Amino acid sequence: MTSLLVSILVIVAVFGLYLATISGRHTQQASDFVDGGQSLPPWVIIFAGAGITLASLSLSDHLVLLSTFGLQYNQVAVGIICVALVAALTQKRLWLASRLTSLRTLGDLLGDYFGSTTLRIFMLVLLFLFTIPFAAMALSQAGELVDASTAGDIPSGLAIWAIAFALFVCSVIGGWRGTAYFVAAQSLLVLALLLFFGGFTGFTVGKLAFTAGGIATTGGVLPDMIPGVIQFTAGIGKELPIGGIWTTFAGLTFALSLGGIAISPGFSFLGMTSKPHRGFAFGQVWMIAGVAAGALILVGPILAGEIAAGGSLTAFTARLASLDQMVAVGFIVLLVAASQIAVAFFAGSGASICTVELTSRYIVPGMDQRTTRFAARVTLALVYGAVAIAASYAPLGATIFSSLTLSLSVQLLPAVLGLCWVRWISRSGVLTGLIVGGLFVVFTESFGLALFERLFIDLPWGRWPLSVHSAGWGLIPNFAACLLVSLFTRSGAERDRRDRLHDAFEKSQPARNGNPAATTAKWSLTLLWAFFALGPGAILGNKFFSEPIFAGTVVAPGVPSLLIWQVLFWFVGVFIVWWLAYQGRLSVIDQLPRHQINLVPDVNPLFEPTTTPWIARLLDRVTGR
Amino acid sequence: MTPLGPNETLDRHALVMACWLAAALPAAFLFDYGFGQGGAPYLLSGFAIILAGFVAHVIVNAVYGTGFSPRELGLGLIIYGFGLVLFVALSLVGAPLAAHNFMPLSVGFITTGAVVIFYLIIRYGARQAFEGFDAIRDFRSGDRDPARSTGGSE
Numbered sequence: 001m002t003s004l005l006v007s008i009l010v011i012v013a014v015f016g017l018y019l020a021t022i023s024g025r026h027t028q029q030a031s032d033f034v035d036g037g038q039s040l041p042p043w044v045i046i047f048a049g050a051g052i053t054l055a056s057l058s059l060s061d062h063l064v065l066l067s068t069f070g071l072q073y074n075q076v077a078v079g080i081i082c083v084a085l086v087a088a089l090t091q092k093r094l095w096l097a098s099r100l101t102s103l104r105t106l107g108d109l110l111g112d113y114f115g116s117t118t119l120r121i122f123m124l125v126l127l128f129l130f131t132i133p134f135a136a137m138a139l140s141q142a143g144e145l146v147d148a149s150t151a152g153d154i155p156s157g158l159a160i161w162a163i164a165f166a167l168f169v170c171s172v173i174g175g176w177r178g179t180a181y182f183v184a185a186q187s188l189l190v191l192a193l194l195l196f197f198g199g200f201t202g203f204t205v206g207k208l209a210f211t212a213g214g215i216a217t218t219g220g221v222l223p224d225m226i227p228g229v230i231q232f233t234a235g236i237g238k239e240l241p242i243g244g245i246w247t248t249f250a251g252l253t254f255a256l257s258l259g260g261i262a263i264s265p266g267f268s269f270l271g272m273t274s275k276p277h278r279g280f281a282f283g284q285v286w287m288i289a290g291v292a293a294g295a296l297i298l299v300g301p302i303l304a305g306e307i308a309a310g311g312s313l314t315a316f317t318a319r320l321a322s323l324d325q326m327v328a329v330g331f332i333v334l335l336v337a338a339s340q341i342a343v344a345f346f347a348g349s350g351a352s353i354c355t356v357e358l359t360s361r362y363i364v365p366g367m368d369q370r371t372t373r374f375a376a377r378v379t380l381a382l383v384y385g386a387v388a389i390a391a392s393y394a395p396l397g398a399t400i401f402s403s404l405t406l407s408l409s410v411q412l413l414p415a416v417l418g419l420c421w422v423r424w425i426s427r428s429g430v431l432t433g434l435i436v437g438g439l440f441v442v443f444t445e446s447f448g449l450a451l452f453e454r455l456f457i458d459l460p461w462g463r464w465p466l467s468v469h470s471a472g473w474g475l476i477p478n479f480a481a482c483l484l485v486s487l488f489t490r491s492g493a494e495r496d497r498r499d500r501l502h503d504a505f506e507k508s509q510p511a512r513n514g515n516p517a518a519t520t521a522k523w524s525l526t527l528l529w530a531f532f533a534l535g536p537g538a539i540l541g542n543k544f545f546s547e548p549i550f551a552g553t554v555v556a557p558g559v560p561s562l563l564i565w566q567v568l569f570w571f572v573g574v575f576i577v578w579w580l581a582y583q584g585r586l587s588v589i590d591q592l593p594r595h596q597i598n599l600v601p602d603v604n605p606l607f608e609p610t611t612t613p614w615i616a617r618l619l620d621r622v623t624g625r
Numbered sequence: 626m627t628p629l630g631p632n633e634t635l636d637r638h639a640l641v642m643a644c645w646l647a648a649a650l651p652a653a654f655l656f657d658y659g660f661g662q663g664g665a666p667y668l669l670s671g672f673a674i675i676l677a678g679f680v681a682h683v684i685v686n687a688v689y690g691t692g693f694s695p696r697e698l699g700l701g702l703i704i705y706g707f708g709l710v711l712f713v714a715l716s717l718v719g720a721p722l723a724a725h726n727f728m729p730l731s732v733g734f735i736t737t738g739a740v741v742i743f744y745l746i747i748r749y750g751a752r753q754a755f756e757g758f759d760a761i762r763d764f765r766s767g768d769r770d771p772a773r774s775t776g777g778s779e
Contacts, residue, residue: 008650015646019639026635041636047643185643192647196654204663326657330650 001321002150005329009146009336012186013166019181020174030369033175034352034376035104035273040177042279044184048270048345050287051187053083054296055342056261056406059190060141060335062296064313066304070215071224071562072246077296078533078566079255081573084289085526086259086413088581091271091280092589093420093505098272099593100504106268107357110412112599113419113501114427115494122434124358126409127265131350131383133401136390138342139164140398143391145339148314149332157392163336164388167344171351171380175373176273179348186341191291193334198299200327201306205319210305211559217244217308224560225542226251235462237449245467252534253472260409260471263416266349281587289577297570301563347387351379364616371619400446407445407471411437414482423502427494429486437478444470497599508593522584529576533569541565629689637689641682641697648678665729672733676740683744692748709734
C-alpha cells in the first residue's frame with residue numbers, strides 16, 4: 001500500500017508541477033506572479049471555491065465528527081450554504097470595489113475605505129492565522145493520515161515536509177496563477193473522489209447499511225437526532241452536554257462561522273484576481289451550495305456510517321484495503337488532497353497578500369517588478385517553512401490557534417457589509433464591534449480560556465458555553481455594538497470617502513433588487529430558510545417525516561427523518577442562493593466599471609508607508625546579481 | 626472561431642488537464658477493482674467515467690470555442706489504441722481475463738469508439754469527419770490540407 005500511495009501522491013505532485021511550469025512560462029510581467037495579472041479564469045473561481053470550502057471544514061475531521069455525533073453534525077454540511085450566501089452578498093461588490101479603486105486586497109480596501117490602520121493590522125493578524133496555524137493544522141492532518149495508512153513506513157514528519165516542499169515548489173514556480181490552477185484542479189479531484197467514494201461505499205462496502213441502521217453513535221450521543229435547540233451547559237471542558245453538543249444553536253452558529261471562509265482575506269483575494277465573468281454566480285450557486293454542500297450531506301453519512309461501524313478512520317481504510325488496495329489508497333488520496341488544497345491555497349494567497357499589503361507597502365515601498373517577484377518568493381519560502389515547522393513540532397498549538405480563525409474572520413462581516421452595501425456603517429462602529437466581538441470569540445475558544453486560566457483563575461465557562469459556537473458569541477455583541485456606535489457616528493469625518501465608493505457603485509452597477517415586495521420576499525425567505533434549516537426550526541426535522549403530526553401514526557421512510565429534512569432544506573437553500581445570485585443580480589457582473597476613484601485623496605502622514613532604505617539596498621544587492 | 630490569446634490557451638489547457646485528472650483516478654480505481662472482485666459492473670462504470678471525462682473535454686471545447694488540438698487527438702488515439710491492442714493481446718494469451726472480462730471490456734471499447742464517432746459526426750458532419758482520417762487521400766495529395774483537419778484551432 002505504501003508504494004501505491006506514494007506513486008499516486010507523486011503523480012498528483014507532478015501534475016501540480018506541470019501546471020505550475022506552464023503557468024510560470026506564460027507569466028508576462030513579473031508582478032503577474034503575485035496576482036496572476038488579475039485575470040484568473042472563471043473555472044478557477046468555480047472549482048476552487050467549492051474545494052476551499054470543503055478543505056476549510058477539514059474533510060477527515062468532518063467524517064470523524066459525523067461518525068461520532070451522527071446526523072446532528074450533518075447540520076454543518078447544510079451550513080455550507082451560508083458560505084454561498086455570504087459570498088453572494090460580498091464577492092461581486094468586493095471585485096467591483098477592487099476594480100474601481102485599483103486596490104488588490106481586502107485589507108487594503110477596508111483600510112482605505114474606513115481610513116483605519118487598526119483594520120489593516122487586524123486583517124494582517126487574520127491573514128497570518130489563516131496562512132500559518134490553519135494551513136499547519138491541515139498539513140499536520142495530511143501527515144498523520146499518510147503515517148497511519150502506511151503503518152509508519154512514512155512517518156508523519158517526512159510526509160509533512162515532503163508535501164510542504166512539493167506545494168512550495170509549485171507555488172514558487174507558478175506564482176499565484178499556478179497555485180490557483182492547482183487548487184482548482186485538486187478541488188475538482190476532491191469533488192469527484194468524494195462522489196466516487198460515496199457511491200462505492202454505498203453499493204460495495206456497506207450495501208447502504210446506513211439508511212437502515214443509521215450512524216452508530218456511542219457515549220450517550222443521540223443517534224441521528226438533534227439533541228435540542230440549546231443546552232444550558234457551561235460548555236466543553238466544564239460540563240458534558242446531554243445527547244451531544246450539536247444543538248440547533250450550535251449548528252446555526254457554526255454555520256455563521258463558515259461564512260468567515262467567504263470573507264477571509266484569501267477567498268476575497270481569489271475573487272478579486274479573477275476575470276469578470278459569470279463565474280461568481282455559478283460557483284456560489286451550483287458548486288458551493290449545490291455540489292459541495294450536497295456531496296457532504298448525502299455522501300458524508302454513508303462514509304461516516306461505515307467509519308462508526310469500524311470504530312475509526314484507519315479501520316475503515318483497512319476494510320477498503322481488504323477489498324482493493326488501490327481503492328483504499330484512493331480514499332487516503334481524497335483526504336490528503338483536501339488538506340493540500342487548504343495548505344496550498346492559504347499559504348499561497350497569504351504570501352501574495354503579504355507581499356502586497358506588508359512588503360510593498362511598508363517594508364520596501366516602490367519595488368520594481370523583478371524585486372516584487374523576488375519578495376513574493378521569499379515570503380512563500382518563509383510561509384511554507386513556518387507552516388511545516390508548526391505542523392511538525394507544534395500541531396496542538398496550530399490546532400488551538402486555528403480554532404480562532406473562522407470565528408474571528410466572520411467578525412469582519414459588519415465591516416464588509418459596510419463596504420459593500422451599508423454606507424452609514426462607520427469606522428468607530430466597525431472597530432468597536434471588532435474589539436467586542438473578538439474578545440467574546442477569544443474567551444469562548446480554547447486559546448483564550450487556556451491563556452486566561454494559566455495566567456489568572458479558572459473561568460466558570462468552557463469552550464462554546466450554552467452549546468453556542470464562538471462565532472455566534474462574537475457576532476451578537478459585534479453587530480449590536482457596530483450598529484449602535486454607527487448610529488451616532490454615521491456622519492463623521494470619513495463619511496466622504498465612504499460615499500465616494502458607494503456613489504461609484506451606483507454609477508457602475510446599481511443594485512437591482514426589483515420591486516420592494518420582491519426584495520422583502522427574498523430576504524424573508526432567506527431568514528425563514530435559516531430558521532428551519534439551521535435555526536430552532538431544524539429540531540422539527542428529528543421526527544417530521546417519521547412521526548408526522550397530522551397522520552397520527554409512525555411511518556418508516558427508509559432513511560432517518562432528519563436526513564430527509566436536511567436534504568429538503570439543501571434544495572431550498574440552493575434555490576435561495578440561485579434567486580439572490582442570478583435573479584437578484586447579486587453575483588452577476590453586467591458591465592465593467594468604467595471610471596476609477598481614489599479613496600484616499602488627502603495625504604495623511606500617519607498612513608504613509610515607512611521607508612526602510614537598508615532593506616531595499618539589501619534586496620537590491622541580492623536581486624541585482 | 627476566434628483564436629485564443631496565450632492566457633486563454635493556458636486556461637483551457639489547465640482546465641482540460643484538471644478534468645482528465647478528476648476522471649482518470651476514479652476510473653483507475655474502478656478498473657482495478659473490476660479486474661479483481663468487482664467484475665463487469667465496475668469495468669463498465671470505469672468506461673462510463675472515461676466517457677464522462679470525454680464529455681467534460683467537449684464541454685470545455687464548447688466553452689472556449691475550440692476543437693480538440695492535434696496533440697490531444699494524437700494522445701487520445703494512442704491511449705485508446707494501446708488499450709485496445711493490450712486487451713486483444715491479453716485476451717489471446719490469458720484465458721482467465723478472456724473468460725471473465727471479455728464482454729464488459731468489448732462493450733466498453735466499442736461504446737467509447739462509438740461515442741467518439743458520434744461526436745465527430747455531430748460536430749463536423751459525416752463527410753468532414755471521414756476526411757479528417759482519410760490518410761490515403763492525404764498521401765496522394767502530397768501534403769495535408771489543414772482545412773480538412775478535425776482539430777480546431779486554439
